[in-house]
Structures are given as C-alpha cells and as structure tokens.
Amino acid sequence: MDAMTEHPDVHTPRPWTDITGPVPDLQLVVLDMDGTLLNGNDDVPEAFWELLPVMRSRGIVVVPASGRQYATLKGMFAAHGLRTFLCENGTLVVHDDEVVSTSPVDSPTVEQIIDIVRTAESARNIGLVVCGPRTAYVEREDAAFLAEAGRYYHCLEIVPNLHSVAELAEGTVLKCAVFDFDSAAQAAPALFTGGGPGVADLRGSHQVVVSGKHWIDIMNGSANKGRALRALEMTLGVPRSGTAVFGDYLNDLEMMVEADWSFAMDNGHPAVQRAAQFIAPPNTEEGVVQVLRRLLGV
Numbered sequence: 676m677d678a679m680t681e682h683p684d685v686h687t688p689r690p691w692t693d694i695t696g697p698v699p700d701l702q703l704v705v706l707d708m709d710g711t712l713l714n715g716n717d718d719v720p721e722a723f724w725e726l727l728p729v730m731r732s733r734g735i736v737v738v739p740a741s742g743r744q745y746a747t748l749k750g751m752f753a754a755h756g757l758r759t760f761l762c763e764n765g766t767l768v769v770h771d772d773e774v775v776s777t778s779p780v781d782s783p784t785v786e787q788i789i790d791i792v793r794t795a796e797s798a799r800n801i802g803l804v805v806c807g808p809r810t811a812y813v814e815r816e817d818a819a820f821l822a823e824a825g826r827y828y829h830c831l832e833i834v835p836n837l838h839s840v841a842e843l844a845e846g847t848v849l850k851c852a853v854f855d856f857d858s859a860a861q862a863a864p865a866l867f868t869g870g871g872p873g874v875a876d877l878r879g880s881h882q883v884v885v886s887g888k889h890w891i892d893i894m895n896g897s898a899n900k901g902r903a904l905r906a907l908e909m910t911l912g913v914p915r916s917g918t919a920v921f922g923d924y925l926n927d928l929e930m931m932v933e934a935d936w937s938f939a940m941d942n943g944h945p946a947v948q949r950a951a952q953f954i955a956p957p958n959t960e961e962g963v964v965q966v967l968r969r970l971l972g973v
Contacts, residue, residue: 686949687949688948688949688951688952688953688954689952689954690954691953691954691955691956691962691965691966691969693953694953694966694969694970696969696972697969697970697971697972698919698936698971700916700917701733701735701917701936701970701971702734702735702911702913702918703735703736703738703907703908703913703918703919703934704730704735704736704737704738704918704919704920704921704967705738705740705761705904705918705919705920705921705930705934706737706738706739706740706920706921706963707740707741707900707921707922707923707924707926707927707930708739708740708741709741709887709923709924710887710923710924710940710942710943710958711921711922711923711927711940711943711958711962712739712921712958713958714958714959714961715959717826719751720961720963720964722961722964723961723963723964723967724755726964726967726968726971726973727755727756727757729971729973730967731756733971736759736911736913737757737759738757738759738760738761738907739751739752739757739760739761740760740761740765740900740904740920740922740927740930741762741764741827742763742764742827742850742852742886742887742890742892742926743762743763743827743828744762744806744809744811744827744828744829744830745760745762745763745767745769745808745809746809746810746828746829746830747827747828747829747830748760748762750829758770758771758772759771759907761900761903761904761907762849763806763849763892763894764850764884764886764892764894764898764899764900764926765778765894765898765899765900765901765902765903765904765929766779766780766806766849766850766894766895766898767808767849768903768906768907770907770910770911775907775910776902776903776906776907777849778849778894778897778898778902779846779847779848779849779895780848780849780850780851780881780894780895781846781895782843782844782846782848784877784880784881784893785805785843785851786843787875788803788851788853788867788877789803789805789837789838789851791866791867791875792853792866795865795866799855799857799862799865799866800855800857801853801854801855801856801862802814802815802820802823802824802853802854803815803852803853803854804828804831804851804852804853804854805840805842805843805851806828806848806849806850806851806852807840807841807842807847807848807849808842808847808849809830810830810831810832810842811824811828811831811832811852812831812832812833812834812837812840812842813831813832813834814833814834814835814836814837816833819856820854821833823854823889824854827852849894850892850893850894851892851893851894852890852891852892852893853866853867853890853891853892853893854889854890855889855890855891856889857889858888858889859885859886859887859888859889859890859891860885860888862891863883863885863891866891867883867891867893868883877893879896880896881893881894881895881896882895882896882898882899884899884925884926885924885925885926886924886926887924899926899928899929900922900926900927900929900930901928901929901930901931901932901933902929904918904920904929904930904933904934905933908933915933915934915935916935918933918934918935918936919937919938919967919970920933920934920936920937920938921938921940921955921962921963921966922938922939922940922943922947922951923939923940923942923943923944923947923958924943924944924947925944925946925947927939927943927947928944928946928947928950931947931950931951931952932950935952936952936953936970937950937951937952937953938951938952938953938954938955938962938963938966939951939953939954939955940954940955940956940957940958940962941955941956941957941962942957942958942959953966
C-alpha cells in the first residue's frame, strides 16, 4: 500500500477487514501494551505467544512499545526471545542490548517537577516517579501508590529525597511520570500546562502527555514514540512500508504516521483512530492477534 499522505485530522481510517491477504514485506511489528496488546485482564494473550515463532522464522522484529521501563519490558518478553524495546514512551530504545536512542529530561526541569508535585500533594492524590535508564525512584511509599507504580516499574526504589538521586546529577533522567488517582486529564493542565494562574506550562520545551486515565508523562520536547520508532527503522533499515504499529492512546499518536500499516484499537482514543490507517478490534477481543493473523496469513 502507499504511505499515508493525508493529514491525520482529515484522514478516515478503514476497518482492518479491508486487508484481504498477507503482507509479504512485513519486517517490523511495534506494539503498545495497555489497551492494545494486553487483554481485559492486563495479560498478554496466549495466542500472541503462538505467533512469535512464526514472525521470528520470517525475520520480523517484534517490538513492545510502552511507557514501562526497560527492566519491566525485558522481564515480560526477553524469555520469549524479544530483544528490541521501545521504553519510557520513546525516551529509550534498546536493540540487542544496545541503546539505539535516548532523550533525557534536563535536570532543572526535573527539579521543578519534583517541587510542583510535592506542593500539589496537599490538594491532589498524586505521586511522582522519576525514571532513570535502569531504575525508577519514588518518595511516596503507601501501598496503593506502590501497587500502581510497580505495574510499570519493576525496578523501583523508594528514596527519602528525589532531588538526591544520582541520575538527576548525571543528567540521565528519561522521564517524570505522575500518577493521579482521580484524573490525569484534569491534573495535567492544573499542574503542568498553564491551566490556571501561577501554573507552570512546560509544553514549550517538553512533552506533557496524558498516557492513560491516571498517568501523565513529562519528557524531553523531542521525545515521543514516533521519533523513537523512526530512529529504530533507520537503525534496522526498515521502511515504513514494512512496519506495522498498534496503539490506543495519545502517547501512541506519533507512531501512527511512522508506519504504512498503522492500527488504532477500536477501544482507542478518537485522535489516535483518526491518525491510523486501520481500526483493529478491541484489546478485550485480542484485536492485535486477529490482525496479525491476517497480516501473516496464518
């Protein structure tokens, strides 16, 4: 198929069933996790594991792409032979244990975010995760918050003072992730995007992304999953015509224009659906598996 040329705002996606046969030149499959590959129980469908040997035999590189840290994704997939990961919403890309690209947040901004969250904790039920390349750090230590943070950050360390973590001094913090127990969509403008008097607006130099119902990710202004995917495609020598991507939420938006075979989930955000070439079945119906079977002809 031809590369997408229409602007995402006017593009109309097609149903995945319009694809009538296998894609012979498929080389790269990039998969968001929550709301996309993971089913309604937050598990990888068993049928997906059955497709991995098929893709491996054809030389297709399968890439989990998530806001999760590298240690978490590696723990989920390395035992199944996956060695390429798009981590921390695109701020870190790893292929065969080698870093392909990294986009840290400048340390003064991290310091500012720590102070903003500390001040807001008296009025909002929020917590902050400062994400280094290998370890994520939190100050908040109650069970409810740690349970949520632990889902995405398996290598998680509680520290008395986030201002003192080594990665801050080194300038290697990849991302600041804020969890709001009520609504990330409401917390983002209230804290980080100038939604009220005296509220910082970080968008001029940074990405402020609502990456789920409860999560806000603040990253380097040049970082997103789309840029990370482009860097990976260049490293592997894979054209957009050989790439398939699957996503559901706003942190997946930029990926949709980096692949000719782009799929937004039926349960996905409307903006992501408008940017995609196709609509896949919902994650609760193992939509990724259904589409991959069609793309692979199995």
